[in-house]
Amino acid sequence: MTAPGWLVVVDLQHVFGDPDSPWTTPRFEEVRPRIRRLVEAFDGCVVFTRFVAPREPVGAWVDYYAEFPFALQPPDAPLYELVEDPGAHRVLDVTTFGKWGPDLAEIVGSGPLTVAGVATDCCVISTVLPAADAGVRVRVVTDACAGSSEDDHDRALRVMSLYAPLVELRTTDEVLAGR
Numbered sequence: 023m024t025a026p027g028w029l030v031v032v033d034l035q036h037v038f039g040d041p042d043s044p045w046t047t048p049r050f051e052e053v054r055p056r057i058r059r060l061v062e063a064f065d066g067c068v069v070f071t072r073f074v075a076p077r078e079p080v081g082a083w084v085d086y087y088a089e090f091p092f093a094l095q096p097p098d099a100p101l102y103e104l105v106e107d108p109g110a111h112r113v114l115d116v117t118t119f120g121k122w123g124p125d126l127a128e129i130v131g132s133g134p135l136t137v138a139g140v141a142t143d144c145c146v147i148s149t150v151l152p153a154a155d156a157g158v159r160v161r162v163v164t165d166a167c168a169g170s171s172e173d174d175h176d177r178a179l180r181v182m183s184l185y186a187p188l189v190e191l192r193t194t195d196e197v198l199a200g201r
Contacts, residue, residue, distance in 0.1 A: 026134065027067065027133050028134070028135055029060050029067060029137075030068075030130070030136070031057055031068065031106075032121060033071055033073045034104055035072055035101070035104055036100060037101040038050060038140045038168075039105050043101070045090075047140045047168040048169075050168050052168070053138070056163070058106065059194060060136065061106075061111070063197070066110070068111040069111065069112045069126065070104055070106075070111055070113045071113075073117075074102050074117055075093055075096075075117065120148035121145065121149040122158075123152075132158060133160070134159035135153055135159070136160075136163060137161065138166035138167055140167065140168045141167075141169050142169035142175040143169045143178040146162065147182060150182055150185075150189055151182070151185065154189050157188075160189045161191075161197065162189060163193065164192065165193045
């Protein structure tokens with residue numbers, strides 16, 4: 023079965039999965055098998071995103087990287103590598119939390135989008151809400167996302183649920199069952 027639309031796998035990178043990273047997300051390893059199942063089901067309609075630092079931070083990002091200087095590394099730094107081999111799937115590098123923008127829109131068109139990845143309370147929500155606001159139907163796979171903490175994950179899901187029917191919350195099994 024091929025799932026409809028596009029799967030966007032947000033920032034499944036070492037910087038968020040390494041337990042020693044200041045940006046580690048609990049449950050990172052727990053969501054990886056679910057994401058693999060989703061990637062298989064979307065049969066080629068998959069985009070992996072990567073958060074990468076800008077060459078020269080500007081505006082509020084200057085203060086952000088002053089607080090997190092370890093992250094101010096080039097895009098090919100090991101911490102920014104994906105933990106899963108994307109194979110032939112597209113990989114989109116973005117220097118902002120949110121991945122929705124002209125580059126992703128050009129790839130996925132009008133969707134619909136199914137979104138999984140990390141962190142629910144940062145890059146996932148920052149991707150989902152602008153896409154929904156642009157009129158794209160978005161499904162968030164609740165058990166294929168991991169937050170900065172369980173509470174933050176739950177709070178982000180609650181906020182995204184307020185955007186129904188533009189945003190739907192589903193489990194991996196519900197998505198794979200076509201619901």
